[in-house]
Amino acid sequence: MSDRRRLIARVAMIALVAVLLWLPQYAEAFWLQTGLFAMSAAIGAVGLQLLVGVTGQLSLAHAFFVAVGAYGYCFLAGGGPGGGVEVPSGAQLPPVLAMIGAVLIAGALGGLFSPIAGRLSGIYLGLASIGLVFIGQHVLFNAKGVTGGFNGRDAEPFNLFGFSFSNSHPDLTVFGVPYGGLERLWYLGLALVALSIWYARNLTRSRPGRALQTVRDSEIAAAVMGVNVPVYRAAAFVVSSMYAGLAGVFLALAFGRVVPESFGFLLSIDFLVMIVIGGLGSIRGAVAGALVVTALPQLFDHYSGSLPFVTAPGGDGLQPADAARFLYGAAVVAVLIFAPQGLAGLSRGLVGRRAVPDQSVRTDTKESTA
């Protein structure tokens, strides 16, 4: 690619990092909290991208594995001396280990699903995986001992070498701005997102990644070149589950407390929409998609006062929440039809690079045409 383009990318990159690092200095709680949720979403979306965009496998079970990560962390880290009324049990591990453990558990469960994940392809896997979400929520409600049932359970604040990512110990003030839990988690989130992107990029550019892409483009070619297709399908599923797990852990930290309702079917759909809007196959696209999907409703709500055609909450007329959902649906339709490569594709256009047709959206071509 041309120097001009490389330059733009560089500058954008530096600007981006700078902004992100500096943001807590003046961003209100609203923005930080939104940011934290967006980061969690970004991690999950990158994971789903590896499965859907790169391997060409559809999954609607992502919410389930996010839940596994979130509850896994709360269980492994939690369980301290409870304040009276029945506190769900826990392993009381140090948070770092709990985080790793939760991710591994998510991966393991993804592996248990491999008999299905390995054999089913495309849409069938997507439909089958819906089941996990509903079964998962049922368990969350009923396995009170571990999940706390409908009450949910607290997420132990994360800490690293005694430095707690919560409002205090130690108290921290940077340039006169008090850095509480939100600010600290912000940086943890940035680190985790960076890590996720880094791994995903390495993977897609390496041996396993090439194998996965070939499974997507031509299953049989992959097989005869020595790729064990079912195993790689399952592996992709496991990896994306682990990403979902990590997203869950960070979601739990951003919430402070997890409840079953946060992990419904709609969350799975949100993740799918993120990678579609971002552009199937593109890692950074997934991150951008996550940002849009998470922030959009919040912004609508925040600025509902100053939006045309939108009434204040409670008034008659178009509620901001509804407006956001309309826009959300319409955006997906528009992206699919007019910009099948999503935000990534558009940005490529901005930087003036010829877009390469995205194969992942164009799975089987022997489609019946109408």
Add this chain to the structure above:
Amino acid sequence: MSRSLKASYGMLAVALIAIALAACGSKGTSGDSSSPGGGSVKGGPGVTASTIKLGVLTDLSGVFAPLAKPLTQANQLFWKQQNAKGGVCGRKVQLIVKDHGYDPQKAVVQYRDMSQNVAGLQQLLGSPITAALLPTLKSDSMLSLLSAWPSSLLSNDNIIIVGTTYDIEMINGLDYLLGKGLIKKGDKIGHLYFEGEYGENGLKGSKYFAGKNGMSVVEQKIKATDTDMTGQVAAFKRAGVKAIAVTTAPTQLASAAGIAASQGMTVPIVGNNPTYDPALLKTPAAKVIKANAYIAGSIAAWTVAKPEVKQVGDDFTAAYPKSDPKAAVQFGYAQAKVMYEILNQGCKNKDLSRAGLVKAAHQVSGIDTGGLIAAPLDYTKVGQPSERAIYIAKPADVIGGLRPLPGTFESATAKSYNVAGS
């Protein structure tokens, strides 16, 4: 791929810079500044010399909109009237309404957004939202008036529940049936209840009652998406229950009542206050519901013969002609009234800070809602419900769809019931 990734940095950066700029603000100032509350009253977040800001965190676009919309409007109605009368503590009260659509993630962000600028939450609706916010609310010592009645939350001193709790509603309701001879000792009671806080709290009540009276409870737990109660009722029938307790949404009450009747089960049905909605009277099950259903709740039906109740009803219809008359109106008004009393108390204590308000809340007692709530409210005992009496009402074709039986009802069992116990 990598190139495309590099490139899409651009767009990402733009997006974030935009956010950053939008976010530009005087960070961290508004919060801790105890603004000079006029006179010598200690101020706090959301309190200025002329106004007190209160948050309303509710669901106007999700599954609970039917309950929340009139409720919120009633909140607003009360404060409109009260402000006209000079507000409270020399300040006008201003409600900041946020619609979370029953989405915890959204609610948390909205709370973060408002938490720095409100003295307390006039209304907090949705059990998952409440559960998710609980730790934060506590650490912010944010006085929160719940739009729900679970006894499980009474132990938190910053959570205020207006009226009695689901379990006590149920105990009273069943005791009423017992008193009327509709059920007798040794009977089986079928309990149809939602998965979650609401349902399980109601179940707690029926179980306690059954234990006290040598009865047994046949449980049928359902999810909110269950609408066909055929299987559940069949199980009740097989077990030979003599009464059905319902702790669900109106939809399930209608379905259960209808099927029970169609199965030839003419047993009394007692439901918690949220199980009823006037709209049910238009459904095929209307006949059965009118005949067999008893609604147990501490909130006054529109037709309760008390001047204040009527007044609120009339004012509401005048203010919101488009909204249907639902019991949530009376509750919303009472809820606001309780907040008023607490603010008043805080004013007396010369402390409108958050901690001050939580303290004040537990100094108020004998709040007379003029019958909007079955009995005067007493918040001096943390961990105890503010009152234990209820109205028993039967569905009927009157405004609000409920005809109350004369007087209020507070059973001995309910009195002796210990909410903390399990």
Add this chain to the structure above:
Amino acid sequence: MLSDERVSPDRKAGPTHAGTGLLCVRDLQASYGGVRALRGVSLTVSDGEIVAVLGSNGAGKSTLLRAVSGTLALQGGRIDGGRIELAGHSLIGLDPAEIARAGVVQVPEGRRIFAELTVEENLRAGAFGRARRDGRANAAEPVFELFPRLHERRRQQAGLLSGGEQQMLAIGRALMASPRVLLLDEPSLGLAPRLVDKIGETIRRINSDGIAVVLVEQNAAMALQIADRAVVFDVGQIALEGTASELAASDDVHERYLGLGAGGPQVGEVEPLTPVTGRRQAQALTVSEVTVRFGGLEALSGVSLNVEAGSTHALIGPNGAGKSTLLNVLTGVYTAASGSVRYGDAVLTGLRPSRIAALGISRTFQNLALSPTSSVADNLLLGRHRLTKAGFVSAGLRLPSARREQAQQERIVAGIAALLDLDSQLDHPLGSLAYGDRKRVELARALCAEPTLLLLDEPVAGMNAEESQRMARTIVQVRETLGISVVLVEHDMAFVMGLADRVTVLDFGRRIADGEPDEVQRDPEVLRAYLGFEESQEESQT
């Protein structure tokens, strides 16, 4: 004089039939995903004539039919220029259904009958092509007259019919639409000789009812027997045209197209390649009594053959003879109903493809199976999959081991690419390569797997003479240098004659001959089945 008739690439159709005629194709250009398939084809079909379209696989015959019948888009192709007119009305851009209703009906390659529907229902489906609804009811009568057999079986599920009957049904179904022009795509495909003759006969009869016919055929003999005129396609162009008799008589056709006589690539002395990776010991491949079934149809019936270690073994036969199916059995893509495949002392039957690949067996595909969005290098690196180790952990975390492996593999791949003159294009996205180059990329990818047995499925399909020459040379070089065995699937005899040590001929799922190229070439059985006519024997002597 015929040589004068030859059309040079740029030259459009001869002035003899300008604009007149029922179906006119003018300077038609078409492509699939950037790969040009038709480079300015002009053809006119007049009322009531039969025009045969001949040419090797990938020469563009089917593309022409798809373009005319409007189904090109369904195959991911597009028309880039030119005109197609039926009696003066343009057909370009019309929906296939509308084209059929206008009177141009195609019998698709491989019959494509509706297997789950009964014979009668198949015919009813055909009747949708009638411009007017009237007469749909008794439309079937003439068809049943033509094919009494179909009448007997009208209530039967079409999927259960024999190959011949299915072909009859496919034709009958098309006739239901009472077409003005009938496009037949390889009707003789996979049919036994007597059936082929019968089909030819039928086509004549249809034509005698005044229906113009465009007949795309592998089986030149049959086609030339019944056609009035014929054109020969080569790499998306009409290379040759004339009356059927002229073409049938000309040696040129046999050389260029039927692949008899001395034709085929002159490989001669090749300079050995500098092996990037060491010589490897090939093993003997033994296929014994392999049978494969798809539903009711037997794609392979008890086929046996031996490939000696280090030899080049050609597998030839008409389309649909089961060559690719056998390749798919060898690589574990299909599982044999019975019989066994052994490579050295390993039994392949029942192994999953990845295990077979691990034994050093590698292949290319007839229609490319590459990753279009990835770079050439990445496509080749996939070939190294079985020889490399980097996994989700080491690669994902860029552990030194993985980084070292990557670098080293990239060197090897670059080397192999150089052997096939692909080094300049290593980091181009595959989508930007020409068809011939993509074919070479696939060969390169197969070589990257360092196979001891290399399976090539129609390596020169769709290539022009020069490209095939080059491919042939490469294949020989590879074999010479690496000392591996090569199994070569081709339907074009000429190509394999120069290359193969041994030839096995398949027809209709059976092995009908096996031996040295020249003896097979003379085998009457082969000539009959493969070329479909007796008299060709003496002609082939020339």
Add this chain to the structure above:
Amino acid sequence: MSQFTELLISGLSLGCIYALIAMGFVIVFKATKVVNFAHASVLWLGAYLVARWHDSLGFFGAVGAAAVICAVVAALCDVVLVRALRRRGGGQDALAILTIAINIVLATELSRLVGTDILPSGAPWGSDVTHVFGVVVPQTRVAAAVVAVVLMGLFWVAFTRSSWGVAMRSAASDPEAAALMGIRLSRVAAGAWALAGALAAIGGAFFTSFPAPGVDNATGLLALTAIPAAVLGGLDSTAGAVVGGLVIGVATTFAAGYQDEISFLGRGLSQVVPYIALLLVLLWRPSGLFGTREIRRV
């Protein structure tokens, strides 16, 4: 009457409704290879229209009208959006996601229309019941079963005998060949969507009739349960849809009726059972009970 038969019969009667809805999924998938999530909100729309119109048009009039409207809406989804995406080369996944998006938009608008109300469907049978094999069954359910059986019968006849059926099946078995035979794929597709829409409307009308009180904010979720029904039966098998629907109907009813016996699995299982059944079936047969497994070609 033993509870078993009681549950079985009411389960079957519920299953008939699921079957109707699942049929819609299958017909669309068969004809256009699209998994249509928007089916859920089309059903909701149908139920809503019936509830709104039964006063003026009468129940059957309302159902008829709703069926027509839903058919049109569904067909428009296909003609305007699905076709546009497919022309741009969208694959199965992309198309499924498209229908999810359509569903989001429709559902949002419907939840605004329904608002805070519960709108009864106005079915003439009200809460009356009748006896089937000595089991008490709501008349609405009997009617639903009858209608479902009749509709499926009609569909079956049309599908196997009429030329529309021939066109449908030809297009499903080999679109390209069908097009070559002059079958207008676009019309076949639109027709399939329209039919599915009509079925959804009718299914929705009965779904929200007694014992359910009516259309409300949650009606949109109902149709989701028909997805496991369709997949379990085999996405491309109409017979599978019927079986799948009945299986799901019976399974949910039993899970509820025997809740005490299976309470160790956690109470309130009935809404989860369909998905458990789905996973089990797919483990055993990856393309559903009656689904056709496509042979991989090179």
